[in-house]
Amino acid sequence: MKDALLFNKIAAAVLAAALLAMVTGALSRILYTDHTPEEPAYVIATGESASAAATDEPKKPAGPAPIADMLASADVEKGAKLFKKCGACHDGSKGGPNKVGPNLWNVVNRPKGSHESFGGYSSAMKSFGGEWSYEELNHFLFKPKAYIEGTAMTFAGFKKDKDRANIIAYLRTLSDNPAPLP
Template sequence: MSASFEFNKVAAAVLTAGIVAMGAGFVGRGLVKPHTPEKNVIGIEAAEGTQTAAAAAEPAAAAIEPIGPLLASADPKAGEAIAKRCTACHTFDKGGANRVGPNLWGIVGAKHGHAEGFAYSDALKGMSAKPWDYEEISHFIANPKAYAPGTKMAFAGLRKAEERANLIAYLRSLADSPVPLP
């Protein structure tokens, strides 16, 4: 009879430990809620020839509303806050160095492939005669991969037109003579 009593004590100890561990997990998750971002700030580029499920489901060239009307009320300070996400790859100061991406001082109105010594992708080299006007920048930052297939830029894009307008207003301010608004 004492052997079954010992077995009952061991079984009770195992069950109690399991219940305590489970309860601690519930309490821990209730006290600490982990922050999971809505989307990645920097996308990860897949190997050539492969496509992610999200990219396959996305239309190749989704219609993007014109950015011009939003620029009149755009907030360059809010755009500067958005641009902080880009500092891992870009610099914004006059005469700044190129990083993974080119320096963006004076980008508005400059030609595609404007940064001296930067190794642009073939997609952007092919557009070198075209200027970065407001609509071109908006289309590029909305979805870089759709705008310039084969681009080296791994950023997934800014889908919200207001965010793009704010960022473009900030980029416009980065010039000795800002390009006039449309």
């Protein structure tokens, strides 16, 4: 009789432990869901992506509103404040150093991927072609990785039209001879 009672106690303890483990597992799945962000919080540039090498011609997605009209009312001072976000990777001073990205002095109307002393351009940037016109800057700064697929630039972009107009107006001032407004 004692053996049967001991066996029942052990069996009840094992069943209770199994039930507790199942309930705990179910509750933890409900309370703690794994959420993978859509975009990485910080991306380390490692060179050209495989998708950029696979495409023959760069795609230009539909993007932001045209910049020309917005530049007329853009605020250069607000653009200078926004440029601080860029300052982690870019310098904007005349003769200034390259950082993770190229120096942006005189960037408006400069050919893409052409800063003479910067060697870290992705092949996607070098092969994209053209110059950094106001409209090109507008599209690129809206969503860099979508505009030039395979770019090493990890910045997500400026989604607000006014912010892009302000930053582009500021970039225009980074020159001894600023490009005329459109």
